[in-house]
Amino acid sequence: MTDGIHTDIRTFIIESFLFGDDSQALSDDMSLIDNDLVDSTGILELVGFLEERFAVKIADADIVPANLDTIGKIAAFVARKQVS
Amino acid sequence: MCGIAGYLGTGVHPDEATALLRRMAGEMPYRGPDEQGISRADGVGLAHKRLSIVGLADGQQPMSHDNGALVISYNGEIFNYVELREALIAQGRRFRTDSDTEVILHLYEELGPDCLNELNGDFAFALWDSRRKRLMLARDRMGVRPLFYTEQDTTLFFASEIKALLQAPGVRADIDPIALDQIFTLWTPIPPRTAFRNILELPPGHMMLCEGRQRTIRPWWKLQFADRGTEEAPADPAGELRSLLDDATRLRLRADVPVGSYLSGGLDSSLISALAARAVPDRLQTFSVAFETHEHDESHWQALMAKALGVTHSSIRCSQGDIASLFPDVVRHIEQPVLRAAPVPLQILSKLVGESGVKVVLTGEGADELFAGYDIFREAKVRRFCGRQPQSLRRPKLFQRLYPYLPGLQQQTPDYLARFFGTGADAVDDPLFSHRPRFRSTAAAKIFYSADLKAMLGDYDAAADLAAQLPADFQRWHPLHQAQYLETTFLLPGYILSSQGDRVMMANSVEGRFPFLDHRVVGFASRLPPDLKLRGLREKQILKEAARGLVPEAVIDRAKQPYRAPDAQSFATRPVPAYLDNALAPHALSQGGLFNPATVGKLKDKVLGGQAASFRDNSAFMGILSTQVWLAEFPATAQTKQHIQEDFCL
Numbered sequence: 001m002t003d004g005i006h007t008d009i010r011t012f013i014i015e016s017f018l019f020g021d022d023s024q025a026l027s028d029d030m031s032l033i034d035n036d037l038v039d040s041t042g043i044l045e046l047v048g049f050l051e052e053r054f055a056v057k058i059a060d061a062d063i064v065p066a067n068l069d070t071i072g073k074i075a076a077f078v079a080r081k082q083v084s
Numbered sequence: 085m086c087g088i089a090g091y092l093g094t095g096v097h098p099d100e101a102t103a104l105l106r107r108m109a110g111e112m113p114y115r116g117p118d119e120q121g122i123s124r125a126d127g128v129g130l131a132h133k134r135l136s137i138v139g140l141a142d143g144q145q146p147m148s149h150d151n152g153a154l155v156i157s158y159n160g161e162i163f164n165y166v167e168l169r170e171a172l173i174a175q176g177r178r179f180r181t182d183s184d185t186e187v188i189l190h191l192y193e194e195l196g197p198d199c200l201n202e203l204n205g206d207f208a209f210a211l212w213d214s215r216r217k218r219l220m221l222a223r224d225r226m227g228v229r230p231l232f233y234t235e236q237d238t239t240l241f242f243a244s245e246i247k248a249l250l251q252a253p254g255v256r257a258d259i260d261p262i263a264l265d266q267i268f269t270l271w272t273p274i275p276p277r278t279a280f281r282n283i284l285e286l287p288p289g290h291m292m293l294c295e296g297r298q299r300t301i302r303p304w305w306k307l308q309f310a311d312r313g314t315e316e317a318p319a320d321p322a323g324e325l326r327s328l329l330d331d332a333t334r335l336r337l338r339a340d341v342p343v344g345s346y347l348s349g350g351l352d353s354s355l356i357s358a359l360a361a362r363a364v365p366d367r368l369q370t371f372s373v374a375f376e377t378h379e380h381d382e383s384h385w386q387a388l389m390a391k392a393l394g395v396t397h398s399s400i401r402c403s404q405g406d407i408a409s410l411f412p413d414v415v416r417h418i419e420q421p422v423l424r425a426a427p428v429p430l431q432i433l434s435k436l437v438g439e440s441g442v443k444v445v446l447t448g449e450g451a452d453e454l455f456a457g458y459d460i461f462r463e464a465k466v467r468r469f470c471g472r473q474p475q476s477l478r479r480p481k482l483f484q485r486l487y488p489y490l491p492g493l494q495q496q497t498p499d500y501l502a503r504f505f506g507t508g509a510d511a512v513d514d515p516l517f518s519h520r521p522r523f524r525s526t527a528a529a530k531i532f533y534s535a536d537l538k539a540m541l542g543d544y545d546a547a548a549d550l551a552a553q554l555p556a557d558f559q560r561w562h563p564l565h566q567a568q569y570l571e572t573t574f575l576l577p578g579y580i581l582s583s584q585g586d587r588v589m590m591a592n593s594v595e596g597r598f599p600f601l602d603h604r605v606v607g608f609a610s611r612l613p614p615d616l617k618l619r620g621l622r623e624k625q626i627l628k629e630a631a632r633g634l635v636p637e638a639v640i641d642r643a644k645q646p647y648r649a650p651d652a653q654s655f656a657t658r659p660v661p662a663y664l665d666n667a668l669a670p671h672a673l674s675q676g677g678l679f680n681p682a683t684v685g686k687l688k689d690k691v692l693g694g695q696a697a698s699f700r701d702n703s704a705f706m707g708i709l710s711t712q713v714w715l716a717e718f719p720a721t722a723q724t725k726q727h728i729q730e731d732f733c734l
Contacts, residue, residue: 018531019683019690033503036528040504041492041698064499 005054005075012049013071017042028072033065043068050074056081086145087115087133087590088157088231089248090210092219092294093239094127096253105131108241108248115159115244115590121145123155128212128219130157135593137161137339137443142181149189153214158185159244160207160229161597163335168202197222197291200304204335204603208286210242219294225305226450226601227288227577230586234283240294245587246280246419250718255283257718259711261540264678267421268707269527269546272578274553279420279714288577305603306555307572308610309565315613322629325608329630332602333359336446343597344369344442346433347397348647349385351624351631351640352448352457356599358634360446361393369442372399373433377650379489385639392636400436402429404654408661412713417591418583419718421711423526423703426649431588438592445589449580450600453572454609455624456617457644461567462486464518465618467505468563471512474502485621488643492697515551515558518567523547529704532687537678550574564614652705656694667712676715679708 006028014022017037032038038046046068047058056078067077089108096104105122109131116133123130123146132145138161146157162168165184172190173179179186184205191199192211197220206228211220221242223231233242234249241252249255260281263273273279275287286292289305310316318324333356337343345357347370361368370393372386383399390397407428414428415421437445452458463486470479480501487493493501505521514520523546533541550570558566581598589596599605609617612626619625628640655664666672668688670681691705 015686019686021531021680021683033500036524036700039492039525039528039698039700040490040496040500042700043500044492044495045698060495060497063495063497065503066499069503 005078006071008053009050009071009074009078012046012053013037016045016049026071028075029070031065031069033069046074050078054078054082086135086159087112087244087248088131088159088208088210089241089243090128090130090157091239091241091252092128093237095237095239096129101129104251104253105129107251108243109133111248111251112243112245112590114593117593119144123148123157123212125152125155125212125214130155130210130212132157135443135595137341137595138165138182138184142183145185147181147183147185147189149186149193154189154192155212155214156185156189156209158188158207158209158211159231160205160209160224161338161595162187162203162205162207163338163597163602164204166338192220197293197304200291206597206601208244217295221286221292221294222304223286223288223290225289225603226572226581226598226606228581228586228596228598228601230582231286232278232283233286233292235299238297240299242286246278246283247416247718249283256281257720258282259678259715259720261537261678262544262546264421264537264711265530265541265544266546266549267423268530269523270550270578271423271526271575273420274546274550274574275578280718288573307569307606308557309561309569310611311557311560312562312565315562315611317613317616321612321616321626325605325626326630326634328602328605328608329355329599330359332599332605333446334363335602336597336599337363339444341443342367342369342441343444343446344371344437344440345395345446346370346448347372347386347389347395348448349382349389349639350448350642350645350647351627351635352451352600353446354389354448354635354639355451355627355631356446356448357389357393357395358631359599361395362634366394368393368395369440370395370397371433371437371440371442371445372397373429373436374399374401375429375649376401376403377653380648380650382645385642388636389639398436398440400432402432402649404650404657406432407650407654408657408664411661411709412663412717413591414588415710415713416717418587419714420583421707421714422579422583423529423707423710424649425651425654425706426647427583427588429649430584431591434589434592434594437594443593444595444597446597446599447585448600449585449596449598450576450606451624451627453568453576454600454606454617455627456564456568456614457624457627458571459486459644459646460518460522460571461564461618462621462623463505463521464563464567465621467517467521468512470502470505480505482621489645489648512563513559515554515566516547516570518563519570520547525699526703528700529707532679532683532704532708534673534678534680562614564618565610568610652691652702653694655705655709656692660692663713663716664709667709667716672712672716676712678711684708 118136119134121132130146148155162184165187208229208231236254258281263277276284293300374383375381466482477498480498483501616626673681
């Protein structure tokens with residue numbers, strides 16, 4: 001299940017923030033901010049995607065880099081949300 | 085204001101010289117619709133297109149002096165020419181005309197190149213001294229008027245616009261990949277680079293002396309700040325500033341044609357309009373641009389200010405469709421890729437001015453740079469404030485106060501705000517500290533570069549290149565002054581005064597004049613202590629004090645709204661202009677060789693679908709579209725791509 005989440009998130013990031021360019025290395029622990037993949041509107045785009053795709057509710061307080069700054073952190077966050 | 089062109093050297097056959105000079109000048113008809121002139125001597129030629137503003141009857145150019153010993157082709161205005169002329173007459177000099185042009189010739193005869201120090205004005209000129217066989221090119225302190233040049237074998241060609249240079253033999257329109265990368269980082273090429281490979285600009289405040297094959301380029305003026313802690317406040321700073329601005333405006337009302345004023349609704353143009361309205365009671369016309377999009381429109385403030393001044397006011401509404409349809413014409417005028425659509429409404433505005441029978445307008449440009457009005461100055465201060473307490477959850481919320489017009493930021497948590505603005509990671513002694521977030525977020529658009537372009541650029545770093553060109557005493561200045569230097573020396577001439585200034589005004593034969601850029605005002609502002617400009621997070625403190633009593637309090641105290649125009653969203657309106665599909669077609673992108681057709685195609689779909697809202701997507705779309713339009717507007721010889729790849733070196 002976590003693999004599926006990882007894949008969906010990775011696909012979304014490649015399509016939305018890299019415009020389909022999958023030639024770049026995109027590791028699970030690569031910071032989306034430090035690598036300029038997302039900006040302030042990108043974060044909101046990402047949150048909207050997670051809520052729709054995984055049927056989770058994300059509170060304002062959840063929108064922090066500790067939850068959303070890498071693919072690994074996002075996948076773990078979604079998994080936590082799904083079981084809570 | 086006018087257009088100039090010319091050459092120096094043996095590369096132009098005497099039989100072809102007149103035709104060449106006519107062709108060069110003919111490429112800039114709008115810069116000088118009133119008259120045209122040519123002057124030739126052995127190995128040198130000057131051309132001039134004239135927009136008659138001062139000395140209507142006798143100011144024809146190129147103008148010669150002392151039986152042709154000196155000849156000048158000059159673009160611009162010397163605002164203190166009346167005082168200079170009187171002083172020269174008192175010294176026994178006799179004038180043939182009433183023009184400011186002749187003043188330069190006499191001054192040069194008296195002082196040589198040092199004559200520039202006497203000039204209060206906006207100018208670019210070429211002066212041929214036949215006795216010394218010396219050509220002098222010079223450009224005003226702040227870079228209001230443009231001047232470009234290129235060297236072909238033994239011959240120097242120069243002109244007010246690059247399109248004139250493209251008429252010269254051997255000159256090609258190839259894009260400079262380094263300049264492109266600088267634009268995609270810094271918004272503008274670093275002087276002397278231009279978007280055109282091997283075509284350079286004479287930097288603001290510089291002169292070039294050409295004798296034989298020797299070219300000497302040197303600054304004749306520099307923006308200076310006092311060392312940190314040694315700045316001194318005058319006894320009555322607001323009073324002194326008001327007096328300086330009053331005189332700077334008075335001088336800039338000198339013309340033999342009507343002078344109008346822009347009125348954006350903000351403090352800067354309101355103050356200049358107020359000073360002008362006082363100087364020419366009942367005669368001032370003001371002009372504004374309005375937008376359909378609420379977040380860009382300032383009509384309310386413009387109307388309020390026009391009513392308060394009692395001026396004759398004209399406004400034109402700019403739609404998103406207008407921006408999309410006029411964009412290629414604007415790119416042709418500004419001659420470089422841009423990351424914003426903001427120049428377009430200003431070209432529409434200058435058209436309104438021209439059609440109203442006004443040839444000259446005052447504007448408020450320069451105030452934000454000199455008196456710390458831009459958000460970037462406050463942003464840098466907040467970043468330093470946050471950096472001192474990185475764990476604080478309250479401090480990053482100040483970023484939301486800085487940018488109330490950016491909805492995406494209002495919904496962010498403090499953690500994210502701190503990360504986006506780089507408060508923790510940036511070194512506070514980095515000379516580019518103030519501008520790092522802007523440079524980084526702009527450079528994010530480079531993900532659309534083609535593999536070829538990435539390979540050509542290698543590890544080139546535009547920001548490092550900029551940092552390497554900063555003056556030696558830069559590190560001794562207050563951080564605010566460092567940030568002001570970056571804005572005033574690079575972005576002001578490279579983008580604001582050119583792409584949003586001279587080029588889009590001259591497109592409609594309108595001359596812009598900038599009282600804030602009077603060198604006395606610039607010197608005054610640079611000597612002020614930082615807290616007279618930015619007090620806490622309150623911008624332009626001293627200017628607001630100077631404006632009280634002249635400008636309604638509501639305008640002085642309103643929240644700062646930077647001039648912005650709808651960018652990528654303008655192209656999401658229907659119908660989509662035909663040129664856009666052509667410019668962004670995969671084969672056009674492949675042929676240009678600069679961008680990745682597959683990813684750009686997805687970006688285009690996102691923009692046209694109204695889905696692109698991020699800073700990066702917006703900058704990328706505007707930058708890519710304008711570059712592709714640039715390539716179409718300035719077609720190179722067939723082998724452009726190969727030439728760039730074969731000849732390219734950093």
